[in-house]
Amino acid sequence: xxxxxxxxxxxxxxxxxxxxxxxxxxxxxxxxxxxxxxxxxxxxxxxxxxxxxxxxxxxxxxxxxxxxxxxxxxxxxxxxxxxxxxxxxxxxxxxxxxxxxxxxxxxxxxxxxxxxxxxxxxxxxxxxxxxxxxxxxxxxxxxxxxxxxxxxxxxxxxxxxxxxxxxxxxxxxxxxxxxxxxxxxxxxxxxxxxxxxxxxxxxxxxxxxxxxxxxxxxxxxxxxxxxxxxxxxxxxxxxxxxxxxxxxxxxxxxxxxxxxxxxxxxxxxxxxxxxxxxxxxxxxxxxxxxxxxxxxxxxxxxxxxxxxxxxxxxxxxxxxxxxxxxxxxxxxxxxxxxxxxxxx
Amino acid sequence: xxxxxxxxxxxxxxxxxxxxxxxxxxxxxxxxxxxxxxxxxxxxxxxxxxxxxxxxxxxxxxxxxxxxxxxxxxxxxxxxxxxxxxxxxxxxxxxxxxxxxxxxxxxxxxxxxxxxxxxxxxxxxxxxxxxxxxxxxxxxxxxxxxxxxxxxxxxxxxxxxxxxxxxxxxxxxxxxxxxxxxxxxxxxxxxxxxxxxxxxxxxxxxxxxxxxxxxxxxxxxxxxxxxxxxxxxxxxxxxxxxxxxxxxxxxxxxxxxxxxxx
Numbered sequence: 001x002x003x004x005x006x007x008x009x010x011x012x013x014x015x016x017x018x019x020x021x022x023x024x025x026x027x028x029x030x031x032x033x034x035x036x037x038x039x040x041x042x043x044x045x046x047x048x049x050x051x052x053x054x055x056x057x058x059x060x061x062x063x064x065x066x067x068x069x070x071x072x073x074x075x076x077x078x079x080x081x082x083x084x085x086x087x088x089x090x091x092x093x094x095x096x097x098x099x100x101x102x103x104x105x106x107x108x109x110x111x112x113x114x115x116x117x118x119x120x121x122x123x124x125x126x127x128x129x130x131x132x133x134x135x136x137x138x139x140x141x142x143x144x145x146x147x148x149x150x151x152x153x154x155x156x157x158x159x160x161x162x163x164x165x166x167x168x169x170x171x172x173x174x175x176x177x178x179x180x181x182x183x184x185x186x187x188x189x190x191x192x193x194x195x196x197x198x199x200x201x202x203x204x205x206x207x208x209x210x211x212x213x214x215x216x217x218x219x220x221x222x223x224x225x226x227x228x229x230x231x232x233x234x235x236x237x238x239x240x241x242x243x244x245x246x247x248x249x250x251x252x253x254x255x256x257x258x259x260x261x262x263x264x265x266x267x268x269x270x271x272x273x274x275x276x277x278x279x280x281x282x283x284x285x286x287x288x289x290x291x292x293x294x295x296x297x298x299x300x301x302x303x304x305x306x307x308x309x310x311x312x313x314x315x316x317x318x319x320x321x322x323x324x325x326x327x328x329x330x331x332x333x334x335x336x337x338x339x340x341x342x343x344x
Numbered sequence: 345x346x347x348x349x350x351x352x353x354x355x356x357x358x359x360x361x362x363x364x365x366x367x368x369x370x371x372x373x374x375x376x377x378x379x380x381x382x383x384x385x386x387x388x389x390x391x392x393x394x395x396x397x398x399x400x401x402x403x404x405x406x407x408x409x410x411x412x413x414x415x416x417x418x419x420x421x422x423x424x425x426x427x428x429x430x431x432x433x434x435x436x437x438x439x440x441x442x443x444x445x446x447x448x449x450x451x452x453x454x455x456x457x458x459x460x461x462x463x464x465x466x467x468x469x470x471x472x473x474x475x476x477x478x479x480x481x482x483x484x485x486x487x488x489x490x491x492x493x494x495x496x497x498x499x500x501x502x503x504x505x506x507x508x509x510x511x512x513x514x515x516x517x518x519x520x521x522x523x524x525x526x527x528x529x530x531x532x533x534x535x536x537x538x539x540x541x542x543x544x545x546x547x548x549x550x551x552x553x554x555x556x557x558x559x560x561x562x563x564x565x566x567x568x569x570x571x572x573x574x575x576x577x578x579x580x581x582x583x584x585x586x587x588x589x590x591x592x593x594x595x596x597x598x599x600x601x602x603x604x605x606x
Contacts, residue, residue, distance in 0.1 A: 098430070221451070228446060234395050234426040239499070240416030240447035285432030286439065 087298025089258035090272030095226035103273035104258035111171035112142025139259035195268035195321030215257035270328030353400030379556035419447030423496035444498025470494035486517025
């Protein structure tokens with residue numbers, strides 16, 4: 001059992017109050033970031049114009065219609081779904097690994113998706129439309145390899161971590177090799193490797209939406225198992241959980257929702273790591289609150305970061321992954337320094 | 345017979361720790377497994393509590409093969425407290441103990457009034473009412489151990505298995521935990537199987553003691569029959585005086601030194 005517990009000010013009796021307050025606040029933040037994302041950009045509109053448009057007015061204004069409906073709205077919805085998916089994926093994996101430093105990349109999906117996507121973009125640029133499919137396949141294969149390597153009469157968290165590190169190194173090397181061999185075509189690849197929501201259209205939303213709903217339901221079904229896994233394998237089994245099956249199922253759900261997201265928008269780091277962390281600080285480790293809280297916060301965070309990515313160096317757009325890494329990195333270090341309670 | 349392991353053969357990674365062991369627990373008794381470090385007593389406890397798979401033999405819980413039962417069915421009858429526990433740093437006693445109701449809830453069910461009542465009862469039984477909202481990791485070792493026992497109680501088990509429940513506790517908390525276990529056994533009729541290192545504790549709180557050495561049961565019986573200078577010399581390689589404690593009639597040992605073999 002973990003000793004000590006000095007830095008626990010965040011969790012006393014006010015936890016209940018925080019839980020009650022947090023969800024309406026997050027929903028409001030979601031609405032706010034949504035409005036900002038839709039309104040602001042290289043062309044600005046008024047609140048009336050936008051709200052009016054949603055209620056069927058101003059349909060005849062072609063510029064307004066095109067920009068809001070065809071450009072900003074699908075991009076915004078993509079950001080919301082991807083943010084929620086990645087954050088939930090990270091939260092679930094942290095339960096599976098019993099380690100708050102777990103994130104979706106650990107399962108090999110990021111490097112797998114990257115190698116797939118980069119291969120298409122650099123070697124077979126004519127088949128650019130296949131990038132999401134190949135990226136998803138790459139992610140799935142890499143994840144399967146990681147779990148196959150870590151299987152030995154059940155999956156042990158530490159073996160997953162080590163297998164993940166090794167597989168990531170190999171696949172990352174492959175991506176690096178391709179980037180060097182085809183360095184003349186690297187431009188578009190860089191955007192993808194840093195994660196970008198630029199130009200995400202209704203096509204992306206249509207693919208993401210059903211899978212995100214499916215993922216959300218599946219993740220919801222994982223809540224009890226995630227809570228039990230936090231008490232250790234033996235205690236979880238004592239309490240009637242099929243530990244190995246649960247670990248595989250949770251990992252599969254987490255990898256799936258992360259892989260479908262990454263295949264759509266490229267590699268966006270830190271959402272899966274940091275959002276569950278922040279949510280844990282706010283509502284505690286009970287997944288009944290942690291999981292929906294992470295989803296909401298992840299959606300708000302990624303959308304806001306994407307809006308910032310569009311605005312900061314306007315008219316140049318930055319990949320949202322860069323914004324996430326620049327904000328996320330220092331914040332993560334802050335948590336690491338501050339929280340003696342985190343297992344590293 | 346409540347729980348029995350027949351012809352058990354258990355090992356880790358091909359190294360056999362327990363071979364050909366028979367162990368049986370009757371309903372309503374307190375049985376303590378003792379033995380030197382590495383003798384296989386924890387392994388035996390894990391085997392009969394299905395936390396470890398057996399390479400051979402069979403474990404019967406109420407006459408049913410435990411490995412054929414769903415792990416959730418087992419969890420409704422049997423609660424196990426492993427040697428070391430982990431949990432998120434923010435869980436309060438109440439939140440921890442609530443998990444004890446998990447085996448009784450189907451995957452779609454949320455805990456109801458009855459479950460909450462049982463949780464409350466378990467916390468009371470462990471005398472932790474005043475600490476119910478405190479994060480478990482801010483509690484002392486003894487209080488923490490009681491919180492985990494409360495979790496086990498919330499399972500409403502018929503049999504409770506404890507792996508070294510008093511190790512690392514000061515003497516007052518050791519006694520508190522032991523008396524709690526005894527009263528659970530007496531008042532609620534919960535069958536108790538535990539692993540203990542302290543022989544005096546084992547002698548004064550058990551109906552029966554099972555001595556394990558080298559993965560085999562070398563002796564079992566009532567404390568007076570088992571705890572003898574000869575056994576201590578054979579099993580633990582120590583010379584000790586054994587006398588009968590006048591207040592409770594249980595044997596007690598006073599170690600004198602390592603045994604000298606010619």
